[in-house]
Amino acid sequence: MTVNHRISAHERPVPATPPTETPECESSTCSGISTPESVELHTAWPGWIPLLVIAVMVLCCVGFAVGRIAGW
Known part of the structure; x- marks a missing residue:
């Protein structure tokens, strides 16, 4: 007796071997376009x-806000 089992559209067969990892050079969209930072910039x-x-920027903003509130 044989059982006919049809694979439906939402079932996928399990692969015999697990998939390998994608190499780093293929997984990154910015691979090869970055330039190293020069030591002088450190x-x-x-x-x-x-x-x-x-x-200074924070003090200016706070001073402006306090001045607007006090002058109202």
Whole structure:
């Protein structure tokens, strides 16, 4: 006695061997287009200069907001 089992559209047969991983060069969309960062850029800005710029911007925004509220 044989059993005829039809594979329906939503069932897929299990492959005999598991699929291999995609090589890194094929999996990345930016492979080969990046350029290495030069060593000079690592020390171009001391860490406190960007923080000082951000602090000045925040103080200006807060001062403007307080001035608008107080002048209302």
